[in-house]
Amino acid sequence: xxxxxxxxxxxxxxxxxxxxxxxxGVLPILALLRMGATPRTLAWSIAVxxxxxxxPVLGSTTLLCLAAALRFxxxxxxxxxxxxxxxxxxxxxxxxxxxxxxxxxxTAAMPLSPRLFxxxxxxxxxxxxxHLWMWEWHAFVLWATIAVVTAPLLALALTPLLERLLARVQxxxxxIVPIHCDMTTTNSD
Numbered sequence: 001x002x003x004x005x006x007x008x009x010x011x012x013x014x015x016x017x018x019x020x021x022x023x024x025g026v027l028p029i030l031a032l033l034r035m036g037a038t039p040r041t042l043a044w045s046i047a048v049x050x051x052x053x054x055x056p057v058l059g060s061t062t063l064l065c066l067a068a069a070l071r072f073x074x075x076x077x078x079x080x081x082x083x084x085x086x087x088x089x090x091x092x093x094x095x096x097x098x099x100x101x102x103x104x105x106x107t108a109a110m111p112l113s114p115r116l117f118x119x120x121x122x123x124x125x126x127x128x129x130x131h132l133w134m135w136e137w138h139a140f141v142l143w144a145t146i147a148v149v150t151a152p153l154l155a156l157a158l159t160p161l162l163e164r165l166l167a168r169v170q171x172x173x174x175x176i177v178p179i180h181c182d183m184t185t186t187n188s189d
Contacts, residue, residue: 024081025081025085028077028078028081029042029046029078029081029162029165030165030169032075032077032078033162033165033166033169034169037075037078039159039162039163039165039166040155040159040162041073041074041075042075042078042158042162043154043155043156043158043159043161043162044072044074044151044155045069045074045075045076045078045079045082046078046079046081046082046154046155046158047082047150047151047152047154047155047158048065048068048069048072048074048079048082048151048155049065049069049078049079049080049081049082049083049085049086050082050083050085050086050151050154051146051147051150051151051154052064052065052068052079052083052147053065053082053083053084053085053086053087053089053090054086054089054090054093054143054147055090055140055143055147056090056093056094056097056098056136056139056140056143057136057139057140058090058091058094061083061086061087061090062080062083062084065079065080065083066079066080094139095110095112097139097142097143098110098135098136098138098139100139100142101135101138101139101140101141101142102135102138104138104142105138105141107134107135107138108131110131110132110135
């Protein structure tokens with residue numbers, strides 16, 4: 001077996017196959033560290049991507065994440081990886097954000113019954129659209145308040161972790177991609 005590193009160790013244990021999360025989430029971050037991204041920049045990029053990925057306004061996370069990464073000179077790739085990793089959790093948290101926003105701003109709660117929702121859509125569509133806008137706006141303000149507090153805490157927690165990871169990468173303790181080849185054949189020249 002041959003690895004990406006120039007020294008072949010004949011009796012080393014071959015690397016275990018990695019799962020999908022490792023290949024799609026961790027390996028790109030390792031590659032960014034190997035290409036010279038600083039742990040601090042990556043930590044902030046991941047923290048911003050994670051928090052923007054929880055935004056309750058569905059369909060806005062990619063553009064918001066791109067805008068934040070460009071505005072604050074963060075790593076776009078790392079922030080987008082973190083952003084897209086949060087999509088399942090974003091879907092789960094939309095209704096709780098809307099409910100909590102209704103409680104905090106003391107507005108009428110959004111009806112969760114499809115029958116009531118469609119009845120309002122048929123009888124008063126403009127009022128329903130206004131209420132939807134209000135519920136989304138309140139959820140967005142609540143999310144933004146939480147994100148402003150949580151993103152720096154995440155970045156502070158991720159920075160030492162990424163610094164340790166960078167040290168391991170620099171000492172070649174994390175091979176990025178193993179290259180498999182048959183080492184049993186020899187050249188008969």
